[in-house]
Amino acid sequence: MIECLLTGANGTMESVETPSPGCWVNVVAPSSEERAWLEGELGVLPEFVRSALDEEETSRIDYDDDAHQIFVIVDYPVVDEEGTGVRASLxxxxxxxxxxxxFLPEKSLFVTISIRENEVVRDLKDGRVRGVDTRYRTRFLLQMLLHISQLYLVYLRRIDRLSSNTEARLHASVRNEELIQMLKLEKSLVYFSTSLKSDEVTLNKIMQGRIIPLYEDDQDLLEDVLVEIHQAIEMANIYAGTLSGTMDAFASIISNNLNIVMKVLSVITIVMAIPNIIFGFYGMNVDLPFDGVPLLDNWAFPLLLAAAGCLVAAWIFKRKGMWH
Known part of the structure; x- marks a missing residue:
């Protein structure tokens, strides 16, 4: 999908038919024909288009001396598809x-390329970000970066709340679903931390002003972006450490519960084995205790069974600490 947007006289984003100076060209999941249009009509370098459509591409900034094009790629946070829609229960x-x-300076155009629809572009199109003007390309870039950094903070707070709710459910019952959720959140924080650090490197290169010229107002805005990024990095590290400690604690609890269960099963096995031993004695063709003794001859088996039960009960009560 390709759409051309331009800031109107009243400050709202308006759609235009063809790219014009000061226009924002938004490209989402382009087809082969749209990629050819980007490279042929707009003149975007093919290597820039290939890098833009690579999911594993890391955040960086590049400049082509021949085409005079500036290439900036950053990572933004998303909710994984398997947690939404019809599979929301997962x-x-x-x-x-x-x-x-x-940046296409020769045509005065600003082009964004994304692999799929995202909240960053949608908020800018719908006017949820104030003060946006597509004619000021550098400021538009910084406003987009600021919105991305703010989205990181929003998603990190969601992860923290979801982690707390999952932990509360784990206190009531240790189930696989909650443990899997905690593992996924821990993986999410690793992704966020890695992307935030690479975004920080890109922002520091922008701040040097060698590739993208910065005005005084742009410097202030870029500093705000860096503050938000640093805060997001700190939050991601804190949440990751807390979640890792929580997972280790629950692993110890599960291991301890397993040991308790094994102790109980061992006691039950011992108790069940004692009657079998006595029955085995009476199944042998040998003299048994109290054989031929008056009054005890008929009561020997019950008395032995009762004595064995008393011994087992005494041993259990003596070691009752193992039940707690």
Whole structure:
């Protein structure tokens, strides 16, 4: 999908038929024909388009001296597909995806390329970000980066709340679903932390002003973006450490519960074995205790069974600490 957007006189985002100076060209999951249009009509370098559509591409900034094009790619947070829609009952996981921004100075265009629909582009199109003007490309880039950093903070707070709710359910009952959810959240935090650090490196390169010229207002906005990114990195590290400690604690609890169960089963096995031993004695063709003794001859078996039961009960009560 390709759409051309331009900031109107009243400050709202308006759709236009063809790209014009000061226009924002938004490209989402382009087909082969749309990729050819990007490279042929707009003149976006083919290597930039290939990098933009690579899910594993890391955040970076690049500049082509011949074409005079600036290439910026950053990672933004997303909710994994298996946690939404018809599969919403499955454990939730967060991930990151690349968002590419290309400056075309010769045509005064700003191009964004993303692999799928995302909240960042949708919020900018719908006017949820104030003060956006597509004609000021550098400021538009920084506003997009600021919105991405704020989304990281929102998603990190969601992860923290979801982790707390899952932990509360685990206190009541240790089930596989909750454990899988905790593992997915821990993996999400690893993704966030890695992407945030690479985004920070890209922002530091932008701040140097060698590739993208920055004005005084742009410097202030970029500093705000860096503050948000640093806060998100700190939050991701704290939540990851807390979640890792929680997972280790629950692993110890599960191991301890297993040991208790094994002790109980061992006691039951011993108790069940004692009557079998006595029955085995009486099944042998040998003299048994109290044979031929008056009054005890008919009561020997019950008395031996009662004595064995008393011995087992005394041993259990003596070691009753193993039941707690």
């Amino acid at each position: 454990p939730l996981q967060y991930d990151t995806m690349p968002l590419t921004m290309v």
